[in-house]
Structures are given as structure tokens and as C-alpha cells.
Amino acid sequence: MVFKDNREFIEALEKAGELVTIEQEVDWDLEAGAIVRKVCEEKAPSPLMNKIKDYPGHRYLGAPLTSHRKLALAMGLDPDSSIPEIAAEYLKRTNRSPVEPVLIEKEQAPCKENIIIGPEADLFSLPGPMVHDGDGGRYLCTWHFVVTKDPDNGDVNWGMYRQMVYDHKTMTGPLLPFSDGGKVFHGKYKPRGEAMPFATVIGPDPLSAVAASAPSPIPETKFTGMLMEQPVELVKCETVDLEVPAHAEIVIEGEILPDVSLEEGPFGEYTGYRTSPRDLRTVYRVKAITYRNDPITTISNMGVPTDEGQLLRSFTLGLEMDKLLRNQGIPITGVYMLPESTHHLVVVGVKAIYTNIATQIAQAVFGSKLGPWFHMVLVVDDKTDIYNVDEIIHALCTRCHPINGIHVYQGVGTPLYPFLSAAERKKSVGPKVLFDCTFPLDWDPFSEVPSLVSFKNVYPKEIQDKVLNNWEKYGFKPR
Ligand SMILES: Cc1cc2nc3c(=O)[nH]c(=O)nc-3n(C[C@H](O)[C@H](O)[C@H](O)COP(=O)(O)O)c2cc1C
Structure with a gap:
């Protein structure tokens, strides 16, 4: 089973008892963040929040991938699969040949149901949540990815780099120089004084998100296809020369500016602390916003374990190191x-x-x-x-x-x-x-x-087997 969008995944979460649908109104200002944080700490089902204060027609999905059960579901496996079983499946799929993406027409792409270009493309029209009390602003992008392209060889990168709303047209965030997106921006566009086109994808299908947060050397468009065992469907952006997953909930297009930095943070981080102070960081200027009808903004609430960054980054980092050492x-x-x-x-x-x-x-x-x-x-x-x-x-x-x-x-x-x-x-x-x-x-x-x-x-093998075979007969619970 492959989920081409988050909506199909939400249905699967519900069937597996891993979804709670909240119909009462939830405030974007801390309440939604607090629900997601509690879910992380309680290892509870993912909350789908259908009514957001001030944002009729918008919805939130929190904590989409905070457990190995949810990850197993995302990979189309039995949710009760063990961690070694999920790991073996990940290694099997990602040790095969890369799977090229396919480009589909705009008319077939749900993320083009609404297209806003130019002055009307306003970041405050989207329900960026105030995730933690004390954050430096509203973090619209916490479970998403940023699409960019190398200007010399055309290599595409998807990376999960947090973005805070700075004003109606601007987002800021840390684009670390050793990330793949950061290397191209800090190493190529910035020294040349050129703006780097970007597209931020909010509410991607679950395996695109896994690929974007994974440290694989294979370009994420192809790596997602390997994880899905079929090509990921992309569509062209409206104002920049980039492609994005056609079934995403929201896409923000624009340029990363080479010659200016603006303040960002602080933010609750994956280490479970807030370590980096408010500081000058990378600037994203918005040119267009496209989105599905009744869009679902995904929220990850980073903090003490277990959030999806901790779970997925531990999982994929570990397995990419497994490949490296075996190689x-x-x-x-x-x-x-x-x-x-x-x-x-x-x-x-x-x-x-x-x-x-x-x-x-x-x-x-x-x-x-x-x-x-x-x-x-x-x-x-x-x-x-x-x-x-x-x-x-x-x-x-x-x-x-x-x-x-x-x-x-x-x-x-x-x-x-x-x-x-x-x-x-x-x-x-x-x-x-x-x-x-x-x-x-x-x-x-x-x-x-x-x-x-x-x-x-x-103990000798025959004694071990005898005890294990009789375990329930002795009166113990099944193992
Ligand atoms: C929720 C989440 C937020 C992240 N935020 C950032 C960030 O703000 N800046 C950054 O450089 N890396 C961030 N990372 C780590 C990158 O996503 C990670 O290094 C990923 O592999 C980047 O892809 P890349 O190797 O193509 O750069 C974040 C990861 C997660 C899961």
C-alpha cells in the first residue's frame, strides 16, 4: 500500500487506531502546539484538528510520524512490525536502483486547486502555529521540506529546514552549511550574489517526508520512489523553475536572498532544549502560494522525546551508517x-x-x-x-x-x-x-x-525451547 498523499495516510492512521479527530475549535496560538507536544510525550495517536481559530477551511495534522507503528504504516507494513523488520524493509528498498519521478499536468495536481501569485500571496493567510511558548515567531514549516536546485548540474535537493514567518512575504530559518541545500546556497548562489529559487512543501505524503529528512546521498526525488517502490508524481511550480509533489497540501514558492539575513528563533529543538538564540539567519521571500481545498498543515512539535525528527532521523541515520560500514x-x-x-x-x-x-x-x-x-x-x-x-x-x-x-x-x-x-x-x-x-x-x-x-x-537449547513453548501454560501472558 502506497499513500500518494497525506489524506490517504490519515485514513490508514484512523483504521489502525492511530488518529484522534478533534472537531472543537483549536487556537493556532499555543493550543495546537500544546496538544501535539502532549501527544509526543504520551506516545498518543496523531491529532487531526478540523477547526482552527481565525482560519476557516484550514486543518492541522499533528505528530504524523512519532512512533514506529506510524512509520510501519507509512511504509505500507503491518503496524505491529518490529523495529528490525521495518529496518530490513527500508534497507531492502533503498539498496535497489533509484526510481525516477514522473511529471504530471497541472490539471491533475491537487496542490494547484488554489493558486495565489504576487501581492496576494500572504503568509498570514496560512495558519502558521505558535508552536511553543517562547518561540521567536509562528513556525509555519515544521513538517515540510524545501526544494532547491544546484545551478551548475541541476541536481535537485529536498531538505527539511525549519522556517518561521517573519512578515507577510518573508520567512527566515537556519540553512546549515553542511546540509545539502545549505552547501549549494552558501557555496554557490551566495558568493555569486544570486537569489536561490525555493519551493516549500507543507503536508507532503509520508514517504516524501521520510526521504526529505533522511541523510541519503541519493536525490530525494528518486529516493522517495525507492521507498514507495513506484515513481513520485511531481508538478511544475508557477513562478520558479522547480518541481514539487503534486499531491502536497500547500506549496510556497519564492527566492532565498543572497545579500540579506534577518532574525529568527529561538525555537524548541529536537535535542529537547532551546539552545540557539535569536540570530540573523537565511531569508526566504515569497512569490506564490498554491494549495488544496481544505488544506491540512502538518505540525511537528520538537522537544523531549519522542517527536518525528528524533524517531525518523535516528532510524534513517542509523541505517545509512549501516550501509556505510558494510560498504x-x-x-x-x-x-x-x-x-x-x-x-x-x-x-x-x-x-x-x-x-x-x-x-x-x-x-x-x-x-x-x-x-x-x-x-x-x-x-x-x-x-x-x-x-x-x-x-x-x-x-x-x-x-x-x-x-x-x-x-x-x-x-x-x-x-x-x-x-x-x-x-x-x-x-x-x-x-x-x-x-x-x-x-x-x-x-x-x-x-x-x-x-x-x-x-x-x-541454558541448553532444548530447555530454552521447552520453557518458551510452555510459557502460557505456566500461566504467563503471551510474549
Ligand atoms: C523537523 C526537522 C527540522 C529540521 N530543521 C533543520 C533546519 O532548520 N536546518 C537544517 O540545516 N537542518 C534541519 N533539519 C535536518 C535536515 O532535515 C536533515 O539534515 C536532512 O537530511 C537535510 O537534507 P539534506 O541532507 O538534503 O540537506 C531538520 C530535520 C527535521 C526532521
Whole structure:
């Protein structure tokens, strides 16, 4: 099952018991944000808010992808699929050949049901929510993506870069220089003094959003097709030379200005804190707005776990690192990033067949393009279940030597790490740490390596099977 738009996905969420429809009026000024925040913290169903104060005809969908159940649904899987099952499906689909998008006619594209160009295209005509108390303004774009194009080779990029409404025609936001969109803007358009055309897509289908927030090197138009297992349908923009998903709810077109910056923030961030102060950031000038009838603005409310940025970025970052390490021929058994770590902790399972293999892993992942987004790597042996938090904590606390097993590195960070000083954040410095939770290879396996006392380690297979097969007969709940 592939959802070509968010509306079909909303139906699937409802069928799976993952949607709550709110018919009473909700205020865009903090109330909607507070509902979404509570949903994140309670791991509750996604709220569809059908009536927004001051904005008749507009709707909100909050927290669309805040759990692995919702992610499984988005991928057309059984919502009860386990995390390793969803991960295996992601790897299967994204290890195939890229799937080219198709261009459809404007008349067939729902996002063109309403077209407003020029002076009438007013950002305050859209219900940008005041997401958190203390935010620097109304964040219209929290679950969306920005489409841009490289001026030299025409490569298209979709990236999720937050945008705050500054005035009727202007949005501002951080376009970090190590993001793909940021590299093209800061490295090409800005030095040439040229404006960069952009299109912001609000309320995309769920897999386009997954692709836009994923750190894959494959262009997102093709990567979405791989995730969907069919081409994504695009349509041309009205005022800029870009294409956008035809079934999106709202599209904002315009230009990113090369010679001016305006204040943005602060904003509640994915780390669960508000770390970056109000500062001068990238400026988006609006030329046109197109939207579906009764448009649904998507809201992500970043804060303490679990929001969709934490969940999806942990999921996709982990799996892209899995590909990277396997491509280097390192004998890993898997990679998992805990969403609760706000994608700061990478857990890697490995068959430790040579000395310093954990160091090699840490250097590979910290030194990769993905490195700035995390600062902790924890390496465990191939018998540890990387998805089991109990086993990970146990490995950390019993197998990591405080002097020999902890290694500190200097790397690239983001301006958002809460543990950095304000001065360090400004420079995006990135202190990194490896926790090597493998026992040294030169220890004798019988006399020196302590043996693990666990159900799966100390009982013969036939006893384990007997106990598991009789589990419910003994009177326990099904596992
Ligand atoms: C909800 C959300 C908001 C984000 N906001 C920003 C942002 O404001 N600036 C930024 O550079 N990256 C931001 N990111 C991270 C990028 O989306 C992420 O790095 C993504 O891979 C960008 O695509 P790119 O690799 O094509 O640049 C955000 C991610 C999420 C999930």
C-alpha cells in the first residue's frame, strides 16, 4: 500500500487506531502546539484538528510520524512490525536502483486547486502555529521540506529546514552549511550574489517526508520512489523553475536572498532544549502560494522525546551508517540509534575479529558526512541485541573499561548540542566519544572473558525451547 498523499495516510492512521479527530475549535496560538507536544510525550495517536481559530477551511495534522507503528504504516507494513523488520524493509528498498519521478499536468495536481501569485500571496493567510511558548515567531514549516536546485548540474535537493514567518512575504530559518541545500546556497548562489529559487512543501505524503529528512546521498526525488517502490508524481511550480509533489497540501514558492539575513528563533529543538538564540539567519521571500481545498498543515512539535525528527532521523541515520560500514567491509551485525538519544547515540554491533575494530568504526562514522549529527558511538559484540535497551545499558556498565574503553575525539558538530558552551556552539565544534563495550581479543575466552549469565546464554537449547513453548501454560501472558 502506497499513500500518494497525506489524506490517504490519515485514513490508514484512523483504521489502525492511530488518529484522534478533534472537531472543537483549536487556537493556532499555543493550543495546537500544546496538544501535539502532549501527544509526543504520551506516545498518543496523531491529532487531526478540523477547526482552527481565525482560519476557516484550514486543518492541522499533528505528530504524523512519532512512533514506529506510524512509520510501519507509512511504509505500507503491518503496524505491529518490529523495529528490525521495518529496518530490513527500508534497507531492502533503498539498496535497489533509484526510481525516477514522473511529471504530471497541472490539471491533475491537487496542490494547484488554489493558486495565489504576487501581492496576494500572504503568509498570514496560512495558519502558521505558535508552536511553543517562547518561540521567536509562528513556525509555519515544521513538517515540510524545501526544494532547491544546484545551478551548475541541476541536481535537485529536498531538505527539511525549519522556517518561521517573519512578515507577510518573508520567512527566515537556519540553512546549515553542511546540509545539502545549505552547501549549494552558501557555496554557490551566495558568493555569486544570486537569489536561490525555493519551493516549500507543507503536508507532503509520508514517504516524501521520510526521504526529505533522511541523510541519503541519493536525490530525494528518486529516493522517495525507492521507498514507495513506484515513481513520485511531481508538478511544475508557477513562478520558479522547480518541481514539487503534486499531491502536497500547500506549496510556497519564492527566492532565498543572497545579500540579506534577518532574525529568527529561538525555537524548541529536537535535542529537547532551546539552545540557539535569536540570530540573523537565511531569508526566504515569497512569490506564490498554491494549495488544496481544505488544506491540512502538518505540525511537528520538537522537544523531549519522542517527536518525528528524533524517531525518523535516528532510524534513517542509523541505517545509512549501516550501509556505510558494510560498504567499507567492516563485519558489523547492525546499527541502531535510540530515538530517546535525540539521534546522539549510535549503537553498533560487530563481530570483533581484530584489535581496535571499535576505534575503526568510531573513526569511520564520526569522519563521515553524517558525523555532525551525533557524538556518541557505543560498540557491542555480535551477541548483544542492539535493539534491546536493557542489554545495551548492561554492556556499557559491565564491559566498557573506564580508561581503556572510552576514547575521545574532536570532530564537526552542530550549533544545537546542549552540552556545549555558547561560544563552542557558534563554531559548531564537535567533541565525540566512543564507548568500546567489547572484551579485549587477547583475553582467554575460557579463563579470562567473563561468561554472561542470561536465559539465552546459560541454558541448553532444548530447555530454552521447552520453557518458551510452555510459557502460557505456566500461566504467563503471551510474549
Ligand atoms: C523537523 C526537522 C527540522 C529540521 N530543521 C533543520 C533546519 O532548520 N536546518 C537544517 O540545516 N537542518 C534541519 N533539519 C535536518 C535536515 O532535515 C536533515 O539534515 C536532512 O537530511 C537535510 O537534507 P539534506 O541532507 O538534503 O540537506 C531538520 C530535520 C527535521 C526532521
